[in-house]
Amino acid sequence: MITISICMIVKNEEQVLERCLESLKGIAEELIIVDTGSTDSTKHIAAKYTDKIYDFTWIDDFAAARNFSFSKANMDYIYVADADEVIDEENRQRFLLLKQNLLPEVEIVQMKYANQLAFNTTYNFDVEYRPKLYKRIRKFYFTDPIHESVLLSPVVYDSEVTIMHMPISNHATRDFQIYRRVIEREGQLSAKLFEMYAKELFIAGEDKDFLEAAEYYEDFVENMDCSERERKISECILAKYYRIKRDVTGLMKYSLHNIGDGKGSAEVCYELGEFFYENGDYKEATIWYYNAAYETECELNIHYAGDYPLKRLAECYRFLGNKQQEEAFQELYDTWSIENLR
Incomplete structure (x- = not known):
C-alpha cells in the first residue's frame, strides 16, 4: 500500500480549513501545511491536525509556494489539497481503496473535481478530471527496443474519487492583482493565464477590473500574432470595456470583428444587448440577447449563453408590453437556473 503526504498552502482559511481537514482524516500518513501569512486562526486550527506547519513569505507566486510544500514531503505520493475542498464519506472510501490498490507505475492520479456553479468559481463546469495525487520521486525508464529513449510522459490514472470544491468567497481581487503584477514583471501572460484572467474577469470582475485589464488585451490583439482563440477572448474583453466606457466606436469595432466571421461569441452579443438595453432600445436589445442565448x-x-440573456429577454418583453414573451423567457430563465445552479 502506498503512503501519502498531503500538501496544502493556506492563508486566512479559518472558515473552511477544519471542514477540509476533517474530511481528509485517515487518508494520509503526513499532513504538511504551508501558511503564506495568515492573520486569523488558520494556523491554530491547523495545529489540531499536524505539527508540520511552515511559514512561507508570499511573493505572488502559487507555484513557488506549492514547490516549497512539496519539498517538505516524505511519503510515496503527494496529495494536493486546497482548504475549500471537501471529500465526502463515499469518496473517502474510494480514496482509501485507491490507496490500497494503486499500481506502483502510476505517477499521477486524476480525480473528479466537482465545481458547482452555485459556488461562484472561475470554472465553467460541474465535474472534470484534475491531477491531484503525484508520485513524489519519479523513476525514469527507457522505451522502444531500438532507437531507445527515456519515457518522459507520466503514467496517469483517472480515478473515480470525487472532490467537492466549496468556496465561501471568491478570490478574484487577489488574483487580478497577481495577473497585473505578472504582466508588469514579464510583459505578458502564459497562454493558460491569458485565458484564466479573462475567465475570472467575466465571472467575478467589476467594471474597474475590466478598465485595468483592457490595455493589455487590446495591445495583444492589435500587435501580436495571436490565435483565433486569443483573438476571440480579447474581443470579448474589449467589447465589454468599450461598452462600460460608452465608447460606441470601440464597441462596434471589436464586436464587428468578433461576429464578422459568422462565429460570434455569446459574451459579445450580450454586451451589444446591454448597450441597446441601457439606451432604452429594447426591441433591438432582444435581437442580441437572443443571439447570445x-x-x-x-x-x-x-452564463452569457444561458441565464443572463434569458433574464434580460424577459425584462425587455416586459418593457415592450409583450406579456406572453415575457412569461416564456422568464420560465426558460427559471428552468436554466434550476438545472445549472442546483
Whole structure:
C-alpha cells in the first residue's frame, strides 16, 4: 500500500480549513501545511491536525509556494489539497481503496473535481478530471527496443474519487492583482493565464477590473500574432470595456470583428444587448440577447449563453408590453437556473 503526504498552502482559511481537514482524516500518513501569512486562526486550527506547519513569505507566486510544500514531503505520493475542498464519506472510501490498490507505475492520479456553479468559481463546469495525487520521486525508464529513449510522459490514472470544491468567497481581487503584477514583471501572460484572467474577469470582475485589464488585451490583439482563440477572448474583453466606457466606436469595432466571421461569441452579443438595453432600445436589445442565448457559443462564462440573456429577454418583453414573451423567457430563465445552479 502506498503512503501519502498531503500538501496544502493556506492563508486566512479559518472558515473552511477544519471542514477540509476533517474530511481528509485517515487518508494520509503526513499532513504538511504551508501558511503564506495568515492573520486569523488558520494556523491554530491547523495545529489540531499536524505539527508540520511552515511559514512561507508570499511573493505572488502559487507555484513557488506549492514547490516549497512539496519539498517538505516524505511519503510515496503527494496529495494536493486546497482548504475549500471537501471529500465526502463515499469518496473517502474510494480514496482509501485507491490507496490500497494503486499500481506502483502510476505517477499521477486524476480525480473528479466537482465545481458547482452555485459556488461562484472561475470554472465553467460541474465535474472534470484534475491531477491531484503525484508520485513524489519519479523513476525514469527507457522505451522502444531500438532507437531507445527515456519515457518522459507520466503514467496517469483517472480515478473515480470525487472532490467537492466549496468556496465561501471568491478570490478574484487577489488574483487580478497577481495577473497585473505578472504582466508588469514579464510583459505578458502564459497562454493558460491569458485565458484564466479573462475567465475570472467575466465571472467575478467589476467594471474597474475590466478598465485595468483592457490595455493589455487590446495591445495583444492589435500587435501580436495571436490565435483565433486569443483573438476571440480579447474581443470579448474589449467589447465589454468599450461598452462600460460608452465608447460606441470601440464597441462596434471589436464586436464587428468578433461576429464578422459568422462565429460570434455569446459574451459579445450580450454586451451589444446591454448597450441597446441601457439606451432604452429594447426591441433591438432582444435581437442580441437572443443571439447570445441561442445562436452563439460562450468563450469564457456559460452564463452569457444561458441565464443572463434569458433574464434580460424577459425584462425587455416586459418593457415592450409583450406579456406572453415575457412569461416564456422568464420560465426558460427559471428552468436554466434550476438545472445549472442546483
